[in-house]
Amino acid sequence: MRFYFAPLEGITRYIFRNAYEKYYGGIDKYFAPFISPTDNCFLTPKNIRELCPEHNQGINLVPQILTNNSVAFIGAAKELSDMGYKELNLNLGCPSGTVCAKKKGAGFLTEWYEMEQLFDSIYEWADSNNMKISVKTRLGRYAPEEFYDILEIYNRYPISELIIHPRIEKDYYKGRPRMEFYEYAVEHSKNPIVYNGNLFSVEQIRDYELKYLAGRGENELTEITETNSLSEKEKIMANYSFSVTDTVMLGRGLLYNPELLEQYNMESNRNGKINNVKVDSVHEFQDFNFKRFWNFHDEIYHNYQEIMSPDKNVLFHMKELWTYWKELYPDDERAIKNILKSKNYGEYEASIGIIRQV
Ligand SMILES: Cc1cc2nc3c(=O)[nH]c(=O)nc-3n(C[C@H](O)[C@H](O)[C@H](O)COP(=O)(O)O)c2cc1C
Known part of the structure; x- marks a missing residue:
């Protein structure tokens, strides 16, 4: 894909x-x-x-x-x-x-x-x-x-x-x-x-892939899912020449879960089985790398500060991201609310400090 x-x-x-x-x-x-x-x-x-x-x-x-x-x-x-x-x-x-x-x-x-x-x-x-x-x-x-x-x-x-x-x-x-x-x-x-x-989860991407790229109807899907390895699936796909490409465009899914594609690739490689999908919700983050997420956050936050002023503009953009990133912290509603309400860098940094683990 x-x-x-x-x-x-x-x-x-x-x-x-x-x-x-x-x-x-x-x-x-x-x-x-x-x-x-x-x-x-x-x-x-x-x-x-x-x-x-x-x-x-x-x-x-x-x-x-x-x-x-x-x-x-x-x-x-x-x-x-x-x-x-x-x-x-x-x-x-x-x-x-x-x-x-x-x-x-x-x-x-x-x-x-x-x-x-x-x-x-x-x-x-x-x-x-x-x-x-x-x-x-x-x-x-x-x-x-x-x-x-x-x-x-x-x-x-x-x-x-x-x-x-x-x-x-x-x-x-x-x-x-x-x-x-x-x-x-x-x-x-x-x-x-x-x-x-x-397309917000690995499962939704895989469903799309199976439905449109395997070129089969709903009934045949189960059979393909259960019996074919990835290479067999590719052979099947090669026999179909639809206008549909092996490409999808993702937007909000990559904001809700910046690791979505990595998780998709991991699941695709595991055992070579096309039905071996375990991550089925944007809320499943057991293995999510929060350290990397915070480096990602810091880079955006600091670079916005370089090109925008004053606090208000930078915070406006950070808060827009947090309307998606809040999915990464489903149990921290209060802290997220404070992030979204913050009026200056001090308030913002104090609010993220509460949920920042690394
Ligand atoms: C905040 C926001 C801004 C967007 N800006 C644009 C844009 O500039 N150009 C565009 O073609 N679509 C824009 N879209 C639509 C997205 O590109 C995409 O088509 C839409 O979010 C559906 O994909 P998704 O469900 O994967 O997010 C925007 C969507 C959102 C939510």
Whole structure:
């Protein structure tokens, strides 16, 4: 399996990416949170700081562009190409009200004529400039059935990877992903597809792998699970040529549990049995390496202090991380509450001191 780190605006910025890569790694591609170029300003100084090669060394990074405007896309794409990027991602999934009201992100998914015009321009430019363009999409804006027509449009363009988050705008990030529509894409996409959404545990990743990569229906799964070794499974998979790739994109799962991929790899290697899954919940942390987690934390905390001021900004970003990291400390509700309430470095450090074991 290959793993992409999802773009998480305000979270997976370069400081976070570098720290994650240093302490955990195992990511095939990081997708940067979106930038929003306009007709007259393609990349802001802040965008450049985020995406410049010096701040992303040793990281396979794909910049993401949020726009419905080909001039803005191509303008930004040229500057990113000059910085050395060979792949860009178009955001057609952002569900934020202000973004959708401007017919961008998931809000663009109802504008099929304009979408084709945008795609005509950007794929023509990409073709003559040796650039790959992948798309990260939701199923639709108002109804998942919109996806049937949207996929027809996608199928007419050389989308390098179609990353599907099977929800609609109003689902936001809640509820179960609408897998029946993802399955439609597995059957009908002409472009390679990558799944994204709610893979939070080793078991969920393995379930996805078994269901979509073994290329079998539910009934046959049990048999494969019980009788086949990993190498046999690979042989079975080789006989199926679906659009679905052996890649998934993970976002919140890697925040809830930064060791998720390591645990997945460990379980995959153990005995070579594909059903040998023991870690089935984000709450199972018996072997979690807290020392490493705190080094990871400290690196982010200190590096934020270098580039941001005053306390408030740094703490805003740290607290956002703690809305996920609190899963690592299910029995320390009170301390977590104090972390989330802290107003200055002193209060913050006193609160983390209570749960910090190493
Ligand atoms: C705080 C937050 C910020 C996000 N920012 C972006 C973004 O900049 N671009 C994007 O395409 N998706 C963004 N997303 C969506 C994620 O990339 C991903 O599609 C979503 O979280 C579902 O994947 P997950 O269930 O693995 O987290 C964001 C999601 C969250 C929760």
